[in-house]
Amino acid sequence: MNILLFELLVILVTVGILVYMSKSGHKTVMKKFGLMLVAIFLFQIMSEPMWVNSKLHSWAYLYGNVSWVLTFGWAIIFLLTFLIVDGGFKKMPEKNKFWLYLLVATIITVPAESLIIKLGIRSYADILSQTFSGLMIPLTQVPIEVLIAVPMISALIIPFYKYMAKEY
Amino acid sequence: MIFEIAIIVVTLALLLFLHSKNKDSWKVYLITAVGVLLFEYFTQALWFNQNLESWAYLYLDISWIMTLMWTNVILFSIFFVESLRPKFSEVKKFFTSIGIITLFVLAIEWILIRTNIRGYPEVILELYETLPRLFGIVPLKELIYVFAFMSLVVAFTRYWQSNYNLKFDKFKGRKK
Numbered sequence: 613m614n615i616l617l618f619e620l621l622v623i624l625v626t627v628g629i630l631v632y633m634s635k636s637g638h639k640t641v642m643k644k645f646g647l648m649l650v651a652i653f654l655f656q657i658m659s660e661p662m663w664v665n666s667k668l669h670s671w672a673y674l675y676g677n678v679s680w681v682l683t684f685g686w687a688i689i690f691l692l693t694f695l696i697v698d699g700g701f702k703k704m705p706e707k708n709k710f711w712l713y714l715l716v717a718t719i720i721t722v723p724a725e726s727l728i729i730k731l732g733i734r735s736y737a738d739i740l741s742q743t744f745s746g747l748m749i750p751l752t753q754v755p756i757e758v759l760i761a762v763p764m765i766s767a768l769i770i771p772f773y774k775y776m777a778k779e780y
Numbered sequence: 781m782i783f784e785i786a787i788i789v790v791t792l793a794l795l796l797f798l799h800s801k802n803k804d805s806w807k808v809y810l811i812t813a814v815g816v817l818l819f820e821y822f823t824q825a826l827w828f829n830q831n832l833e834s835w836a837y838l839y840l841d842i843s844w845i846m847t848l849m850w851t852n853v854i855l856f857s858i859f860f861v862e863s864l865r866p867k868f869s870e871v872k873k874f875f876t877s878i879g880i881i882t883l884f885v886l887a888i889e890w891i892l893i894r895t896n897i898r899g900y901p902e903v904i905l906e907l908y909e910t911l912p913r914l915f916g917i918v919p920l921k922e923l924i925y926v927f928a929f930m931s932l933v934v935a936f937t938r939y940w941q942s943n944y945n946l947k948f949d950k951f952k953g954r955k956k
Contacts, residue, residue, distance in 0.1 A: 654928040661904055662825060707943035739825045739901050764822045766817070770934040771939030778942070779870040 618731060619672055626684045629691050642683050644777055645687065651772040652686045653678075655765060662740040667732050682728075689724060690769065693717045706774075713770050714763040721762045726752040783897065784836050784845045791848045798859060804946040805855075808937065811946075813851040815936035819929060820847060826924060828899045853888065857881045862949050881930045882923065889922070932940060 633641045636735040656678050665679050672681040693716045697709050704712075730753060736744070747756040798805035820842050829843045836845040857880040861873050868876065892898035900908070911921045941948060 625941060635886055651932075655879075657928045658925050661907060662823075707940075710943070737903070738880075739903055743825055761822060764818050766819055766953040768822075768936060772932050772935035775939045775942070779874070779938075 613754045614667065615667055615731065615733070618728075618733070619668060622681050622685050622688065625688050629688060629695075633691070633695070638675050643780075644773075645691070647780065648687045648690055649683055651769045651776070652683050652690075654772065655769055656683065658764075662737050664735045664737055665733060666735070682733075683726065685709075686769075689717055689720045689764070690773070692720055693766075711772065714766050717766040717770075718759060718762045722749055722752065722754055722758065725754045725758055729753045781833055783895070784833055787845050787849050787852075791852055794852050794856060798855065801859075802948060804948060807944070807946050808858075808941060808948045809851060809855055811940045811944075812854050812933065812937045813847055814934040816840075816847050816850045816854070818936075819933055820850075826904055828901070829897060830899055831896055844889070849888070850885075850933075853884045854881055854930065854937070857884065858934070858937070858948065866949065870938075874938070877934055878927060881934070882926045885926045885930070886923070888908050889926075 630645055633644075638644070649669055660677050663677070665673075665677050665682055668679050668681060671678045672682045674683075693713050696716050697712045701712060703708055725734065726749075736755070741755075744755045744757055748754060749756055749759065795806060795809060798809070821839075824840060824842055828841045829837075829846055830841065832845060836843045838844045838847075838935050855878075857877045858873075860880060861868070861877045865873065865876065889898065891915075908919045908921055911919055913919050940946075
């Protein structure tokens with residue numbers, strides 16, 4: 613898959629999810645999308661020195677290493693997670709659904725991370741890769757540490773999004 | 781050693797004070813500490829905490845003393861805003877808390893760096909040096925970083941407060 617195709621695919625899938633959410637009765641979809649982007653962006657600001665996002669087209673970058681296309685990619689992961697969990701477990705209390713969110717987000721992220729590593733888009737800065745064990749998730753080039761990192765990332769992003777979506 | 785003991789004493793004093801005002805305080809404190817710890821664990825490659833006693837460390841250079849310190853700052857700021865501005869909307873309270881927390885964090889971080897408790901890898905120092913400084917002093921990136929960190933952690937606290945129906949807006953002894 614070439615890089616331009618990847619970038620266009622991410623944008624298309626994002627638009628597709630937003631259209632689906634609007635048509636399936638979700639309210640204030642653009643507000644929710646905006647809040648999700650803010651949540652992810654806050655995280656990207658603070659974790660930026662930990663990874664390297666390269667090979668994307670110059671228009672795909674916001675500043676430095678931070679790509680809005682990858683921000684959209686994360687938004688896809690979380691929006692899909694909510695669609696799956698909220699759709700499949702309507703009556704479950706939020707505090708229990710939270711753990712399912714973490715699980716589903718991790719499951720979706722692993723192949724996505726594997727793809728961007730394979731395309732050469734993602735690599736990890738030395739300050740981070742020095743802490744890796746060297747073990748990979750089977751059948752991927754994804755460091756096993758991602759299985760801990762993604763739930764942690766999600767555990768901070770999801771509450772921000774949920775809290776802001778409720779209060780703002 | 782003095783630093784570690786001081787943090788523990790301040791933590792106990794804060795918990796006792798807050799508990800006298802609101803019985804859910806210790807639960808909110810615990811939730812906030814979890815949020816801080818999650819953040820510290822994930823970003824531990826970006827800094828190092830050094831020169832603390834060995835018992836002050838949880839894992840690698842993640843220190844539970846530092847976790848307590850940041851939790852104290854966050855919870856005190858939230859309490860301060862809730863007490864002084866109870867009628868503010870939730871969003872206004874959120875951003876006001878973040879503003880107060882940011883001021884505390886910048887001051888504390890300045891002290892930690894000068895007492896050599898906090899250090900940064902070379903690559904992070906180089907990044908900070910290339911970026912503009914507000915009023916010629918505060919690296920802009922640090923300001924934005926603190927805002928980002930605290931926004932996520934405070935929202936984490938608020939989210940779990942809501943999930944467990946923990947009220948941290950009613951305090952004994954507050955004038956009506």
